[in-house]
Amino acid sequence: MFTAPDHQVAGHQARDGQLGPLIDSSGRFYKPLQTNGRGSQELAFYQSFSSNPRIPNQIRNFFPKFFGTKILEASDGSGPRDHLILEDLTVHLINPSIADIKIGSRTWFPHASDEYINKCLKKDRETTSLTIGFRICGVQIQELSGIWRPSKNQVQGFEKEEVREVLERFFRNGNGDGLILEQLKELKGWFEEQTIFHFYSASVLLIRDDGGEEMVKIVDFAHVVDGDGVIDHNFLGGLCSLIRFVAELVEKKKKKSSSSVENGYLSNKKFFISWKYFLVPTVLALLVSDDDIGYRGWIPLSCGQWLQLNFDIWI
Known part of the structure; x- marks a missing residue:
């Protein structure tokens, strides 16, 4: 039986007759192939990434596992449709908190149409993409009072200080902040060297749960292009900016904890x-x-x- 994911915080959702991803009880995540070549582009990325011997095994852990494609009845009732079969990242998590963060100050890909570039540039200017190199696209945080999950309009209105406050709220409970920071730094190390791909409009997921799980994943590859032997400075710059934000919050929390115990x-x-x-x-x-x-x-x-x-x- 296929259902809509409970913990999807951004993107199109398979609810109210809309087209979106589905999950099953076996731990699989089914993402419908998008139109206008985006679906075929994402499929091509997964196929290339999965078979590329230059990708270190430890880096593969940052990407959802890929299991091919399958034709399923689309969630919007439009009929059979090809879906990517991916790993369901939250299947074993207990009350997960998730932040979907789009990386890069530029979210349009080379050779995009003027219409698409203007659309992306408008959103980049209206959010924090241009000012800090990333923007929050969606977030849910498990708190003592319940789940905090701001609306899409709220998220799109976040400015720099609000982004900082949301990340601080995300890391407020638990002790695994340093683990997420170390994973981000490991990912940064690869992006400082890799020239295989350029990731436009891709997202980093920060995930933690009540069971102590802490992980970083990259998702959304409809606009990945060949790197042509050049470092992906757009993604790397946004990732470095995110790391600075997280590092400051982790250090602040350590100082507060140390000071608090003394007092x-x-x-x-x-x-x-x-x-x-x-x-x-x-x-x-x-x-x-x-x-x-x-x-x-x-x-x-x-x-x-x-x-x-x-x-x-x-x-």
Whole structure:
């Protein structure tokens, strides 16, 4: 049985009679081939990428696995249609948070029509693509209060500082920020050398979940062209800009965490612990306050628990 993906945050969605991707229970993601040559271009990329011996194995991990094509009934009811068969990146994730980030200050490809160039240039100017080299296309973040998922109009209106705030919100909970940063840097290392492809209008997905999974993926290859032996400076520049944003946020979080522990505020657990304690026959009690959720109360601890608090429980 085929259904629309629950965690797709950008692009055309297979809902309300619209054409979009589908998933099945086996972990496959079926993307309909687009018209105007874009579908055939993306298929050609996957075929070339899959068979190219110059692609390092560790770099292949940043791309969805490709399993060929299949004719399926299109989600918009238009009849049978070819679909790419790809890996469903979220099939095993628990409450995933996802940010879809289009990379590059220029999103149109060489030899595009004037109409297409003007359309892309207008969007690049109206978003943060031109100013910071990337833009957020969609995002969902799992929070204590539920899922935060801004509308398409909200996302398109993000300016530089709002992009920073969204990324900070994305990394707020959890401890795997450094892992995502390291993956981005590894990807950057390849783009500093590879001259095989140029990626126009492709996206980087930042993905994390409640189970501790942290990963970076690249998607959307309808406008990939031959690199002709030249480094893809457009994609590389946007990727470097994203890395700077993420690195600043990771460093800020580390400093805040370090400062918080010294001052008694344990940010990883969101608990402020007053270092006052009360001995009641062999029992210690700690005043615990969480402003985020409005909780304040006392936690009784045995003496043994108190001695291990900083090492085993909170840190």
